Amino acid sequence: MKITAVIMAGGRGERFWPKSRNASPKQFLSLTKDGETMIQKTVKRLSPLVETEDIYVVTNATYKELVFDQLPGIPKDNVLLEPCARNTAPCIAFAASVINRKYEDAIMLVLPSDHLIGYEDIYINTLKKAIKAAESGKRLVTIGITPEYPETGYGYINFGAAKEDVYAVERFVEKPDLTTAKEYLASGKYLWNSGMFVWKISSVMLNIKTFMPDIYDGALRIGQAFGTPEFNEVLVKEFTAFRSESIDFGIMEKANHIYTIPGSFGWDDVGSWLAIERINETDNDNNFIDGDVVTVDTQRTTICGGKRLIAAIGTRDIIIVDTDDVLLVCSKNNTQDVKKVIAQLKEQNRNEFV
């Protein structure tokens, strides 16, 4: 069966401020020294599995040019532009209805655009297993990540009986507290919810129709208008009318035939500036240093330089990010507080920095 991929690239990524901004969110940034952006890596690693002409990118209309620039190989018609943000369920329904015009049925991989994968061969093999599982019947398959520690920032997937590496999902659970996360880890019955899904177009459309009939109807009208002169008008009308809904809550937590494939391929959601030292090589003093930097007695320091010389002296457990108009100096204990800075700037109407 034809394999298509839908890369969800509408996100904002506040936690990489000041590099990520409204005008340049995380998926369009390079956070590794090779200079490739997150979304470029996402597309590239699919090449053993999906034809470029079958890769779709769903993003906010304001990021159209960023996608065209960074992914010149993707056909422009495959760049699906959301007029506004409505979370993952309308995004997936939109993409499914468009792909449905091209293929009578097909496998649809749904993938975030801003995660990193350490072991790409294992990743591809895991996706192949998921595809095989999704091809039979009406299965909705999610990739679960074998947890490495009791993370409290992710949702978890509780799985039950297995048949040939395909596990039935018992339930999806929200971000747990630390005690609960430790119990999940100890039980051996929980995986991290990575937000990667594999299904047939026909399977997901059936479930959208069953559990979100309003979104189904709108998505169908968008799909019917695709390729016609009225497309944009119909898209704006129908998409803005959608309610905001996640695919997890809208379908996955309600539907039958939900399965998971456990994956262990060096997945990293690159969720904060702390990720930089995980996803890049560090020096003997556990520093990550990129840019024009002079250091003296510097340890466990992450420096993402800009155009200027940076001198770091005696620093410990700190993150320094230099951009043309903003400098961030952040303790590693406080990476989540970047959002508070953005909130302050919004309050002050300093939108040029947001």
Add this chain to the structure above:
Amino acid sequence: MKITAVIMAGGRGERFWPKSRNASPKQFLSLTKDGETMIQKTVKRLSPLVETEDIYVVTNATYKELVFDQLPGIPKDNVLLEPCARNTAPCIAFAASVINRKYEDAIMLVLPSDHLIGYEDIYINTLKKAIKAAESGKRLVTIGITPEYPETGYGYINFGAAKEDVYAVERFVEKPDLTTAKEYLASGKYLWNSGMFVWKISSVMLNIKTFMPDIYDGALRIGQAFGTPEFNEVLVKEFTAFRSESIDFGIMEKANHIYTIPGSFGWDDVGSWLAIERINETDNDNNFIDGDVVTVDTQRTTICGGKRLIAAIGTRDIIIVDTDDVLLVCSKNNTQDVKKVIAQLKEQNRNEFV
């Protein structure tokens, strides 16, 4: 007797890098929020005591325009330009010989250009006492600072018998180790050597002649040429021929009639970035923040902003200095290591940053 002042402004001030550079040393920087530079403050605080036309500035020839710009009130002929750096003894001999052309004899205050004074009235009164002491006989008077703690970074003055607040100097001592510094403090017989001197031109010239006859002869020839078309030629010839010598070693440690006046007027030598929080007001979390800065959970942090927005999150005991081309992030434990960065940059021939 006429009172003249010689402000020594040839220094380099590496410890305030990256704000201080070869082209803009510390005395020409503003390190307080009022925007006044160190040398401007030095001149201003002399106004109750010295006529502007009797204030002389000795500096390196490369800083001529900086002095003219920052001190437009000082007569241009009073700006004495050293062709090269030769430490304080040639500097003082040069100034004394020039002033000697104008006044048959006069009081000469010798003052650093890059220190701060908290209590200017007390400072002026202390200078007045020193002037009174210097007017009688051939006394060389130095201002000693009543020490507040066992500082190991300063030289000390050991004093003996007193007559009307004027103390005979027993000896000058070099920077002590901590144990010795504590003993000095406990003895009540030691003052910090501030590098401020008060004497008659005739007294200092006599001592230069006695202890540094080579420098005396050269300085005399410079003084004789002052105001003639040959002045610059003579100055370059004689001054470059001087050996490098400090006034402390060259005269003060050898001469008789050395006296000290203890001063307690909030003196600060502004010796490193740590001084910023001492000489400025700090907020309730002991931060000093200047510039366009957003903070979240920031304590004991010094931020000297530049043109860009700075966000500091969760920082502790750190100094952030932003300039157009260089950013410094330095632990408060490592402020002396700024010199190591400059050394690295020199090694790399990156002189644009030095």
